Amino acid sequence: MLFQLIVSGISIGSIYALVALAMVIIYKTSEVPNFAQGEMSMLSTFIAFMLLASYGQSFLVSFTGALIFAVALGVFLEFVFLRRAKDPNVLSLILITLGFEMMIYGVASWKWGAEQQSFPFPVSDFDIVNVGPAVVSYLNIATLLVTLLLMLILFLFFRYTKLGIAMKATQQNMLAARINGIRANRILSLTWGMSSAIGAVAGMMLAPIATLDPNLMMDPLLKGFASAVLGGMTTLVGSVLGGYILGIIETLFGGYVSLQFKSIVAFLIIVLVLCFKPSGLFAKHYVRRV
């Protein structure tokens, strides 16, 4: 049973890790937690669903279409709402993301709200392999592989591409980036687009095991946020590890202690981390010298 729980923990942890990753990428550049993240990935997942179910497109076309939509949505939010804010402080930016969240939620409820859909997926949750004592579904494996692949791509992107390095530079010092010929505004838009696409991947990996309705990402968003806080809001690797740790702890708690109270674990962890290691488990405590 222990092994089985860990397997499920890793599987759900992958989703948390992706959400946390999307959140941290934004937080590092714009210094704002994006609370519209969940609804943005929910909407992108619905776009994939619409392309699949209503327009009969292939999986490849639908998923690519949803990712392109997600990037556009992220860029749209940054360009149309956040950039217009005059002398924004963090609180007003958070409120903008919350407002955007409600707008998307409203649109999704109006368009798809009534019935719960099941999301068709090329990999099944019912085809299984036995790994030692545990049962692992193909979907579990696919989720893990997709997450790892995405992280590898991100790592290569930030390490070796000109755009990735410009993004990293903008995160570390926007003033210096601008003065060295980096178009910081464009970088910001792209960051939001990229984060939105990562969130969309999380949504599409989650949809086949959950039911597709406008509440799809509500719980994972909070868990992803908790993971990001756990790992440290400023480190990509940390947030991913945070996602897996949270997934595993939560599943173990559900298995051994109480299934009903499974969800409170995440919040308990947030409180504990904020009390004892506010910068997160894996972040170097970073104090800006004035």
Place this chain on the structure above:
Amino acid sequence: MNEDFFRVEDLSIGFGGLKAVDKVSFTLEKETILSIIGPNGAGKTTIFNCISGLYIPNSGRVLFKGEDITGLKPYKIAMKGIARTFQNIELFSRMTTMENLMLGRHLHIKTGILSGATFFRRNSRAAREEIKHRERMEHIIDLLDLQYARNQFVGSLPYGTQKLIELGRALALEPELLLLDEPSAGMNTEEKQDLIFWIKDIQDELKVTILLIEHDMRMVMDISDRILAINFGKQIGEGSPEEIQNNPEVLKAYLGEEESSYVSS
């Protein structure tokens, strides 16, 4: 129209009721050094921010090689060949010295994802680019004696070294005009001596025109071709170091009523 290398005309900017810069004008000849002096809060850094596009002036023009660059975005200004340093070091503190310098070359790096991905042979396009950029970097590192700091994270390096790295990053942009905002602040006498030497070197070797904000009078008098003195945002004198030293307006406003020792020396 008179084609000066760099000219600022009647530059004014205010914040709220405060006139931070009020009708400042000056010209800068190619390959010379002009220093802007003035007490704290006189508006020196504000002039720099207007030139480099961080602030948009309320009125006045900034002309670079005959072209009006007033109010352009910072990245466009950088593309024109104007680099700068800051009074309070602005580095990418979680990157190494080399990475910081490389970012200064951001505009010059042409490698896209495709040619970057085909970086296999020594004479592939991406490899040749990389080698070219590395050579330029090594030159700057040599020039500023930064060998030992090459692969260290800049956040942990001493203040003086960080200032030099910032200077190096500005040079990596291959600017024609270099704006230095108090490069010697926080340096000891010995480091200041080195800095004077380096600035002269940079000017001779790289043919850069320099606009300098500096408080250290000895340094200003030593390396400037022209000096512009401002106080409360207003221009109070412009001329050669000798002229400034004997300008009663400047002496009164900047150095106090009494003649200071380093002016008479």
